[in-house]
Amino acid sequence: MSAPDSPKRQTANAPRKPQVGASTHKVSLKDQLNGWAQQHQLVAVETLMRLLTKPLGSIMTWLVIAISLTLPGAMWMTLDNLSQLSNRFQASGSMSVYLKPAVQDTQAQQLLSCIESMDGVADVRFISADDALAEFRASSGLGEALDLLPENPLPGVIVVEPELALPQQDVIALADSLRSEPRVDSVELDTAWLDRLHALLALSERIVWVMGALLALGILLVVGNTIRLSIAARVDEIRVTKLVGATNAWVRRPFLYTGLWFGMVGGLVSWILLAIGWALVSGPVEDLAALYGSEYRLLPLSAGAALVLLLGAMLLGWLGAWWSVVRHLHRIEP
Amino acid sequence: MPMVRFDGVSKSYPGGKEALSKVSFELARGEFAFLTGHSGAGKSTLLKLMLQMERPSKGQVFVDGDCVNTMKSSLVPLLRRKVGVVFQNHQLLFDRSVYDNVAMPLLIAGYQPAEAARRVRAALDSVGLLGFERRNPIELSGGEQQRVGIARAVVNKPQLLLADEPTGNLDPELSEEIMKLFLRFQQVGVTVLIATHDIPLIERMGHRRLILDHGSLHDSGGQRAGFERGDHVRT
Numbered sequence: 194m195s196a197p198d199s200p201k202r203q204t205a206n207a208p209r210k211p212q213v214g215a216s217t218h219k220v221s222l223k224d225q226l227n228g229w230a231q232q233h234q235l236v237a238v239e240t241l242m243r244l245l246t247k248p249l250g251s252i253m254t255w256l257v258i259a260i261s262l263t264l265p266g267a268m269w270m271t272l273d274n275l276s277q278l279s280n281r282f283q284a285s286g287s288m289s290v291y292l293k294p295a296v297q298d299t300q301a302q303q304l305l306s307c308i309e310s311m312d313g314v315a316d317v318r319f320i321s322a323d324d325a326l327a328e329f330r331a332s333s334g335l336g337e338a339l340d341l342l343p344e345n346p347l348p349g350v351i352v353v354e355p356e357l358a359l360p361q362q363d364v365i366a367l368a369d370s371l372r373s374e375p376r377v378d379s380v381e382l383d384t385a386w387l388d389r390l391h392a393l394l395a396l397s398e399r400i401v402w403v404m405g406a407l408l409a410l411g412i413l414l415v416v417g418n419t420i421r422l423s424i425a426a427r428v429d430e431i432r433v434t435k436l437v438g439a440t441n442a443w444v445r446r447p448f449l450y451t452g453l454w455f456g457m458v459g460g461l462v463s464w465i466l467l468a469i470g471w472a473l474v475s476g477p478v479e480d481l482a483a484l485y486g487s488e489y490r491l492l493p494l495s496a497g498a499a500l501v502l503l504l505g506a507m508l509l510g511w512l513g514a515w516w517s518v519v520r521h522l523h524r525i526e527p
Numbered sequence: 528m529p530m531v532r533f534d535g536v537s538k539s540y541p542g543g544k545e546a547l548s549k550v551s552f553e554l555a556r557g558e559f560a561f562l563t564g565h566s567g568a569g570k571s572t573l574l575k576l577m578l579q580m581e582r583p584s585k586g587q588v589f590v591d592g593d594c595v596n597t598m599k600s601s602l603v604p605l606l607r608r609k610v611g612v613v614f615q616n617h618q619l620l621f622d623r624s625v626y627d628n629v630a631m632p633l634l635i636a637g638y639q640p641a642e643a644a645r646r647v648r649a650a651l652d653s654v655g656l657l658g659f660e661r662r663n664p665i666e667l668s669g670g671e672q673q674r675v676g677i678a679r680a681v682v683n684k685p686q687l688l689l690a691d692e693p694t695g696n697l698d699p700e701l702s703e704e705i706m707k708l709f710l711r712f713q714q715v716g717v718t719v720l721i722a723t724h725d726i727p728l729i730e731r732m733g734h735r736r737l738i739l740d741h742g743s744l745h746d747s748g749g750q751r752a753g754f755e756r757g758d759h760v761r762t
């Protein structure tokens with residue numbers, strides 16, 4: 194054995210520092226910051242490697258996180274698609290323009306060609322008062338009763354089909370401008386069912402949020418529990434590190450990173466699950482749309498939503514770990 | 528300013544009798560002292576008070592001028608970084624190499640890897656274990672493990688070195704060698720306090736003795752002989 198001050202050690206590195214006294218070998222601030230960043234990097238890589246090289250212990254946690262994320266993710270994707278579809282319906286909402294009783298058919302034809310030339314109008318069709326009555330007579334079976342009427346009670350109608358791509362506010366503006374025509378009695382937009390659809394979509398969105406919140410809570414619990422187990426498995430290590438001067442932050446760090454990685458891996462797995470689900474469903478949806486003469490394609494999860502999913506998962510993992518660490522770590526003292 | 532000062536320190540564990548009663552003493556900087564006493568006399572307790580592993584029920588404990596028992600918990604890690612400890616159950620981690628065990632205090636203190644590596648080698652060299660870096664401590668003998676524990680205690684160049692039964696379970700020859708090792712640290716200015724049962728060894732080495740007897744302290748003040756285990760000397 195050689196003395197602590199043996200010459201052997203002096204050969205190791207140039208200027209020798211004094212042997213004793215914390216004050217004489219204090220680490221400089223810059224070194225401390227570097228060391229701190231290095232520590233983070235080291236811990237981040239180490240904990241990630243531990244998860245990836247020994248996945249068996251934590252694979253359940255990943256899957257639970259992934260599934261918890263996939264459910265709201267899939268619902269979100271569905272809603273996204275439905276609201277996309279409903280936008281198309283909005284644009285195709287036709288309107289019925291009722292003419293004043295005094296308007297003659299020739300005047301109506303003039304108005305018709307005038308409307309046809311307006312922006313955003315795809316198609317117009319005139320149903321004269323007589324035609325309307327004839328149609329009504331045929332469909333209602335009230336033939337003779339109708340003959341008793343002194344004159345035709347039905348007004349002439351112009352059915353206007355706006356262009357498919359026309360946004361809803363433009364459709365409404367079109368209806369308003371038609372309403373201001375002197376020969377027009379009233380304009381009816383066929384939107385009641387659309388309103389209902391929108392209300393339904395809003396409700397579903399709310400349900401997705403509530404479900405998402407519950408599943409997020411589930412993720413917190415699962416990560417928290419997994420971290421609790423890994424704290425229990427490393428009690429000796431924690432005691433020793435605290436004994437040789439580890440701060441609470443230092444002890445916490447690997448567990449927080451582990452939580453973060455749990456979230457990340459879970460988020461990535463849920464991306465994969467969502468992609469598989471999309472691939473499975475999008476073919477049939479396109480076939481179905483084709484049957485209706487539409488070229489509708491199922492939209493995948495948007496990039497923004499996917500990012501929110503991943504970052505949210507990482508945040509949840511980190512929070513779950515934090516929660517567990519706060520509850521269990523302070524009890525472990527040397 | 529002494530390195531260590533105990534000021535009327537009493538410690539009773541919850542539900543237990545008094546483990547230490549009105550203990551007062553000082554250790555000057557660079558001093559070397561033994562702490563002896565029968566089993567259950569309170570030796571480990573006294574050492575633990577200096578690291579805030581336990582807190583006194585009465586009195587005050589100062590280390591390097593700072594009052595340990597009222598110290599904020601955020602400052603305790605800094606205290607522990609300037610005190611090296613060796614425990615009887617050397618508290619090594621068997622899931623990592625000797626190198627990683629010894630380097631732990633340096634990583635915690637934020638040393639650069641190159642500087643840490645240099646210091647770990649120096650510490651292992653000083654306990655005669657150069658070349659053992661990659662071994663797992665579980666493969667080592669009791670004495671070698673003990674020395675790894677000492678290397679870890681000194682790697683951060685502590686100002687104060689505490690050892691609790693560092694030679695328990697070691698043969699006399701190795702015990703003496705380890706004591707000499709502690710002496711060498713004292714020679715470079717470290718304050719050393721060693722709790723031990725090994726009376727014959729202490730007798731041979733001389734030095735100041737703090738003797739605990741059922742929680743009360745008797746200070747030999749210097750090299751006094753004649754205290755055997757169970758000798759209850761009262762002033």
Ligand SMILES: Nc1ncnc2c1ncn2[C@@H]1O[C@H](COP(=O)(O)OP(=O)(O)OP(=O)(O)O)[C@@H](O)[C@H]1O
Binds near residue numbers: 564569
């Ligand atoms: N955590 C504890 N809780 C309750 N009593 C304790 C605790 N630790 C120690 N004691 C008691 O305090 C007294 C002193 O214990 P301590 O461990 O300090 O003795 P010691 O001198 O180190 O003994 P040994 O030589 O056997 O290691 C003993 O009576 C012991 O039973």
Ligand SMILES: [Mg+2]
Binds near residue numbers: 570571572691
């Ligand atoms: Mg003891």
